[in-house]
Ligand SMILES: CC(C)(COP(=O)(O)OP(=O)(O)OC[C@H]1O[C@@H](n2cnc3c(N)ncnc32)[C@H](O)[C@@H]1O)[C@@H](O)C(=O)NCCC(=O)NCCS
């Protein structure tokens with residue numbers, strides 16, 4: 001099994017692309033979903049967030065008001081770093097658990113949707129393939145404003161909280177250009193899936209070689225050392 005890291009910019013189309021992989025029956029891990037789970041009341045990160053950001057960021061039912069928290073962290077980089085420091089270790093642990101689950105289930109590859117893959121770099125070294133869902137800056141801005149009902153200033157602050165999409169595009173092995181019609185992106189995604197299905201996975205070969213090597217050492221030591 002191998003891992004595929006998928007990233008992009010805010011509102012560039014990652015979730016839409018990920019849905020295509022889900023529909024194909026692929027193993028998918030979504031870091032945004034996990035980020036929402038690990039801050040639910042009762043989880044350790046929840047208490048750390050309340051301690052750091054105060055009760056003002058809570059909804060009446062006690063859950064974290066993500067919109068309120070977002071308005072803080074997308075405008076203040078220090079607060080964003082603080083929230084990342086609280087949540088990211090728990091997000092990574094949960095991602096690892098899900099990878100192991102898919103490994104046991106025998107999937108050929110697992111695709112991880114990680115918006116900050118290239119910013120934090122922590123998970124990058126585990127990825128055999130990297131994919132960026134790209135769209136041009138104007139399209140990104142207008143899709144974000146429309147989807148989230150944000151002013152231009154709010155949307156630009158969110159975009160500025162990440163590495164520019166143009167830079168991420170240079171860093172990835174595969175680019176899915178989502179600037180145009182959705183059908184064009186869907187077809188690019190289907191092609192990428194076929195490519196990933198056909199790509200060679202050397203892990204079983206490496207494990208086989210390692211087992212063979214251990215076996216030879218064992219036989220050698222029994223023959224000559226006993
Ligand atoms: C800021 C929060 C409360 C906003 O929640 P909300 O439901 O409004 O948005 P959602 O979680 O769906 O995120 C939307 C997009 O915002 C961007 N984003 C989220 N967190 C960050 C961050 N810390 N830095 C830069 N961009 C971010 C990503 O592109 C993400 O896809 C939430 O995103 C959060 O808890 N973020 C911290 C954890 C994190 O880093 N998540 C990103 C995945 S690792």
Ligand SMILES: Nc1ncnc2c1ncn2[C@@H]1O[C@H](COP(=O)(O)OP(=O)(O)OP(=O)(O)O)[C@@H](O)[C@H]1O
Pocket residue numbers: 008009010011012013014015016017032115143144147178179180181182183185
């Ligand atoms: N090719 C397209 N044409 C028109 N609209 C699109 C296209 N692709 C995505 N969208 C719309 O743009 C918005 C952003 O897409 P999506 O939610 O998939 O992005 P995302 O990268 O997952 O966002 P986030 O970073 O916030 O998680 C959504 O409203 C989606 O329906």
